[in-house]
Amino acid sequence: MKSILLSSAVIALLVFSGCSKEPVVDQSVNQAENVMQPETTTETVGSDNASVDTGNGAGDDLDNKEMKMAKLEKEFSVIYFDFDKFLIRSDMKENLSADAQLANTKASNLNIKLEGNCDEWGSDEYNFALGLKRANTTKDALIAEGVSASRISMISYGETNPTCSDKTKDCWSKNRRVNFKLLP
Amino acid sequence: MKLFFSLMLLLSILFANDATIEVIKKVETLPSIALEDASRDYDTTFRLAFFKTLVADLNVLSLFNVDKHYNRISFDDSVIVANKDMYYVLRYKLSQGDKDSFNVEIKLISHDKNIFLKKYEIRNKNISVFVAHSIAYDINQFMGAPSIDWIKKRVLFSRVVASKKSEIVLSDYTLEYQHVVLKGGLNLFPKWANKNQTAFYYTSLGGEKPLLKYLDTTTGKSTTLLSSDGMLICSDVSGDDKMLLLTMAPEGQPDVYIYNIATKQTKKITAYGGIDVNGQFIDNDTVAFISNRLGYPNVFSQKIGSSSVEQMVYYGKSNSACSAHGEYIVYKSRESSNTFSDNTFNLHLISSKTDFVRRLTATGVNEFPRFSSDGDAILFIKTYKSQSALGVMRLSYNKSYLFPLKEGKIQSIDW
Known part of the structure; x- marks a missing residue:
């Protein structure tokens, strides 16, 4: 296509x-x-x-697999960060441990993509690097909890992937985060 | 009048040689100029739009007091009564030529004498704004003012239209002309690949890993140059278009790299364990970049191949973006100690040869500064009250002009 x-x-x-x-x-x-x-x-x-091939069973299997993966993905907790920081907050450590456990059990046959995100205060490279460092500290924490490094990839979306677009501190804090995505 | 401009030029060379010195008091009385439209073709809406563009362009020259009254007249008539006291009159005629070509004929009149004549012709009236910019460029040159090549350049910017969705847009510096050159997916940080502006590099975040791509706008062919885990951005292109400064993170660690286009070899320049990004060529041997090695983002420089790093800026506690042009570096600084106050980010200019710091902006969020290739102007993104705008700052005249974006948010720019 x-x-x-x-x-x-x-x-x-x-x-x-x-x-x-x-x-x-x-x-x-x-x-x-x-x-x-x-x-x-x-x-x-x-x-x-792009057209969707609905004519054979392979497509159904694929859809089924993707749906299961999407469902499992929702079980992972989002890791939030402080403004201009990439260290794991103490209140996020429990979430990270739960995420690591999930990665090593239900999702053990899948790869993990960590998506680093930032708030809207900056559209420059530094903001993207901040998102990446957030993903990287999350990766280090997962490795420390026994998740294999070879299963983890990272990407930074900077400020281009907000979950909230209000102009409030609460909203900005929701955008400073690392999301878990599962890959086959 | 030419003598006046020559004197102005001499004074500016003598006293404003250092761009970090702000010219506070200038001669206030600029010569007046009025515009007279002698067009016969095209409708009123189009004629008025062209008039407004031309007025804006003449304002940006910072050489005239531009009269904003719209007047119509025949091309060969004498100056209308209302404009008799104007120092200059710019008369122009828009006409439709063969195969719908767009033609403009101008004459600059001063004291009833035609002092400058020129004709322009393009194939398509949709890009008429570039003709207006060319007219302004020629008048600026006729007046003997410093060159403003940037006014005719095309601006590339990425616009975020939704989460993980963006467009790369080609425009003029006023955003009046806009053409989407790339849409679908998340494509960011476009950077012109050469001075002729026939191709550009950009970051594609559509796949599993970030990709650095090259798009030839004459063929429409897009090729992938590199991929890297985490992030991959083309920060700068060398003066001879042969080397790129990249921010890459193959091991999850953002550092500045240099990439040789001919040999496809990549060499790491910085090696700090924190954040090193936004490499900018100061010259062929030295780069400026942003690093948080002091615990906050600031501007540093380093010779390529050396591990010795020099701090460039001693003002501000969060300087997270920069652009270099020779000895000058413009950088973005968070002004306020209050994280989210109304007056958050401003642009500052420094010279590597002096200790002066010149603050260039005063309100709103000002970021992503980019020097013009001749150093005369700085293009930047301004966000004020949730509206995104392209700003053009003329350093020698201490003036800024803003051009709002009607939809979306500008993510990055290049020109």
Whole structure:
């Protein structure tokens, strides 16, 4: 599907760029100029249009597996952090232990992706690094509780994945977090 | 009048050579300029939109007192009575040419004399704002003012439209022209790959690991250069477009790396156990970057290949983003001790050769500063009362201009 989308984008680009020949310059005037022209295409389409194969049992199995994984994922506790900090808060240690236990029991045959997130105070790289450090300290805590490092990957979404968009301290504190995602 | 500008230029060279010195008192009386529209084609809405863009552009030049009255006249008539006292009159005519091309003819009039004439032609009127910017650029050059190449440049920005959803948008510096070049998924931190602005790097967070991708806008082809656990961002491109400064975290530890595009070799520059991000080329051998090695984010520099690190900023307790242009570094600083007060983040300018610190902004949340390639201006993101805007700051004139974004939130910018 991805390659089809990319091909469509390239074809669209070629069609449009075919129309966009260099502007004609009127040489008869005092001074003429071709104004630099931005590219008109290169639009790609997201995966929202992807069709779902419902014609065979393999799809059903997959859906079933994904549903089970999504259900299990909800059993993991979210780990919250203080402003501009990436150390595990004392009130989060119990949650982390429970998460580690879950990772080593019900989810022991799955990989774990830790998603580091931040509040809206900053859109720069530092904010992304802060999200990553939060994921990393969570990873270290899980390893200390016996979860294999090879099962854990990390990603930081910075401020781009908020669960709450109100302009309140309570809301911002909900966005400074690490989420658990399960991978096959 | 040219003598006046020459004197102004000389004075600015003599006294404003150091951009960290704020020019508080300037000559207040700028020459007046009025605009006269001699267009015959296009509807009133379009003509007025072009007029407003041109007024905004002339304002940004900071050379004139721009009259905002809209006047219509024939192209070859003498100046209208209301504008007789204006030092300059910019008359322009928009016309539709063959194959719907968009044409603009201008003449700059001073004391009944045509002092500057020029014609512009583009294929598509949808990008007419770039013609207005070109007109402003040419008038600035005609006046002998310092170059403003940035006014014609295209701005790339990523816009967060929902959780984990973003768009990369191509625009002019006023955000009036906008074209979505990449949508679907979460694509962030676009960075122009070359001076001709024909390709850009960006971070893709759609998969299991962050990817650094390169998109050629002339072919639409996107290729993956690198992947890294945790985070992967192209922070800067060298002056010769051959090297990249990256923030990567292959072991979960964010550090600054240098990437050679030709050899595809990556070399680690920083090695602190905390956060090192946002590498910026000061020159080919030295980079500035943000590190929390003192317990809070601050600006440091390091020679590539050396382990010796120098603290660049001694003001502020949370300086979490920077942009470098030669000896100058602009950085973002959290001003208030109250974590979430109304006046939270401001931009400051320092020189590596002096101890002066110049505060560039005063209200709102100001972040993601980016020097123009000539160092004349700084582009930045301003958030004020929940609205996101693109800011352009002209350092030599001590003036800022804001252009609000109608929807979404700007995540990062480059120009």
